[in-house]
Amino acid sequence: MTIPRLTAANTAEDVAAALAEAGCAVVERVLPDELRERVLRELDPWMRSTPVGPDDFAGRRTRRTGGLVARSPAAREIVAHPLVLGVARRVLANAAGFQLHLTQMIAIGPGEPAQPVHRDQWAFDFFPFPVGYEVQCNTIWAMCDFTEENGATRLVPGSHRREDGLAFEAADTIPATMPAGSVLLYTGSLYHGAGANRSDETRCGLNLTYSASWLRQEENQYLSVPPEIARTLPEDLLRLLGYARGAYALGYVDDMRDPLDVLLGRGGPEAPVGLGDLAAVSGRGPGRPPG
Numbered sequence: 001m002t003i004p005r006l007t008a009a010n011t012a013e014d015v016a017a018a019l020a021e022a023g024c025a026v027v028e029r030v031l032p033d034e035l036r037e038r039v040l041r042e043l044d045p046w047m048r049s050t051p052v053g054p055d056d057f058a059g060r061r062t063r064r065t066g067g068l069v070a071r072s073p074a075a076r077e078i079v080a081h082p083l084v085l086g087v088a089r090r091v092l093a094n095a096a097g098f099q100l101h102l103t104q105m106i107a108i109g110p111g112e113p114a115q116p117v118h119r120d121q122w123a124f125d126f127f128p129f130p131v132g133y134e135v136q137c138n139t140i141w142a143m144c145d146f147t148e149e150n151g152a153t154r155l156v157p158g159s160h161r162r163e164d165g166l167a168f169e170a171a172d173t174i175p176a177t178m179p180a181g182s183v184l185l186y187t188g189s190l191y192h193g194a195g196a197n198r199s200d201e202t203r204c205g206l207n208l209t210y211s212a213s214w215l216r217q218e219e220n221q222y223l224s225v226p227p228e229i230a231r232t233l234p235e236d237l238l239r240l241l242g243y244a245r246g247a248y249a250l251g252y253v254d255d256m257r258d259p260l261d262v263l264l265g266r267g268g269p270e271a272p273v274g275l276g277d278l279a280a281v282s283g284r285g286p287g288r289p290p291g
């Protein structure tokens with residue numbers, strides 16, 4: 001199986017269909033150069049001060065810079081990209097809603113070996129989710145051209161339907177080569193890993209991932225984005241960060257107050273969350289009929 005390739009003219013339905021089939025898809029040339037350059041410029045001082053990884057998985061020649069919603073207004077635009085949100089809504093439709101899971105600029109330095117092949121959903125303490133029950137919809141935005149030589153992400157297309165706990169070698173994978181500004185999407189169940197960087201340049205990919213709203217986020221958004229910055233952000237983005245209930249009773253504050261009301265100082269104990277509000281937040285409510 002190969003990696004499905006789409007363009008910015010394709011719809012979220014098209015991309016979600018490709019993900020259902022292959023567990024991965026590349027959408028070419030989505031991001032305008034201006035936005036790609038702006039996010040790199042805004043993050044440059046943070047990337048320079050990020051240490052390399054402590055182990056083979058994180059990469060001893062790789063810098064992973066996070067907290068991107070707090071640090072980069074341009075990253076906020078990419079986090080809330082309508083095509084990606086449309087795909088995530090479809091891939092994660094079996095949950096009440098979805099949330100931002102992590103934000104990471106992954107800068108792989110020259111000489112870095114290939115990352116071990118893995119499923120991102122192993123982060124959930126290796127819980128073996130049933131095949132077909134997706135809990136993560138992930139993206140890696142190419143901040144430079146992704147080539148086989150510089151460490152393009154390597155994938156096992158179709159492996160989202162394989163059993164859990166498999167061990168693949170780099171030789172079992174194919175590289176998601178793509179021009180700068182393209183985006184690779186893959187499910188949390190797809191086996192993949194960063195490629196070896198055999199070039200003399202750093203490979204930068206913007207890893208933005210989304211998870212079912214009933215799961216714990218990999219990057220703690222409440223602390224990565226401090227309240228004084230959070231209060232300046234649009235409400236839709238705040239809900240995506242996790243300032244919303246993740247299901248009927250998940251994430252309320254004290255007397256069942258809405259987290260967004262609490263953050264923005266507008267809810268009192270007299271303003272509890274109503275059952276109907278969940279449907280407004282997630283597009284689904286507890287009384288939704290099956291199917």
Ligand SMILES: O=C(O)CCC(=O)C(=O)O
Pocket residue numbers: 106115120140151152153154192193194195205
């Ligand atoms: O940077 C990449 O190409 C992939 C990184 C990755 O899969 C991970 O860190 O989980």
Ligand SMILES: [Fe+2]
Pocket residue numbers: 118119120192193
């Ligand atoms: Fe990964």
